[in-house]
Amino acid sequence: MSDLTKEHIQAFKHDGFAIVRGFYNDQEMAQISRWVDEVQAYPDAPGKYQRYYEDSLAEPGRRLLNRMENFSPYHEGFAQLFCKSKLEKxxxxxxxxxxxxxxxxxxxxxxxxxxxxxxxxxxxxxxEYNSLCITALICIDEANKENGCLEIVPGKHKIGMFKEWAPLGEDEMKEMAFISCPTQPGDMIFFDSFTPHGSQPNLTDKQRRLLFVTYNRLSEGDARERYYEDKRKNYPQDCEREEGKEYVFRV
Ligand SMILES: O=C(O)CCC(=O)C(=O)O
Structure with missing residues (x-):
């Protein structure tokens, strides 16, 4: 048995997501937040974890770190948090x-x-790697409507996948009602990889960090290495990019 209640499991099955408030307590969160600070401060490094940047919407010409991936092999704390842990359970x-x-x-x-x-x-x-994933969103900084919290559509995870390699179109979203999911540090949102979701930009003056940890069924195999090898080839992090070549984020 895990820390989830029957209601969480029921909500996940019915809606394609479940919000679990305070999955991590204040002490656990203080540590996780310190670890996020640590990996955030890692330097860009070809061939290792992957760090991606974006153009600031607020200050033209300024580049911002927007995403970091594949860091658990380079951080013992995260490796233990993700595997053989209450999260994995x-x-x-x-x-x-x-x-x-x-x-x-x-x-x-x-x-x-x-x-x-x-x-x-x-x-x-x-x-290419599995037929279903479940992601745990771990809230690091308070997320709200103003700084771009998760917005999600309940009950649409069973209708299959829309277009490959493209976000949802206006027509596809006609019958969808997105709800905002504000979260506090320590809260968790579990969601299915077919559950439609998105978020708004952060136009406040504070950062909004969310950690996303994604799993598949062990019976479908461990495809992590292949996934990150492919990603390194197809959508390399900024410091591995060829000069003059254009790289476009699709989904
Ligand atoms: O961080 C967010 O606001 C949403 C992220 C998201 O939807 C994604 O990375 O797939």
């Missing part, structure tokens, strides 16, 4: 079978950081 309970870590990322959303167009995570080529 909760995800396994939602799958109804053992889970394996697929990927992790921190979305930093600094002031002036952009939002995310509505999409299903599986649209980002994940079908």
């Amino acid at each position: 909760a995800i396994s309970e939602l799958f109804g079978e053992p889970a394996v870590l697929f990927k992790e990322k921190i979305n930093f959303k600094f002031p002036g950081g952009d939002g995310f167009k509505p999409h299903q995570d599986h649209q980002a080529g994940w079908w």
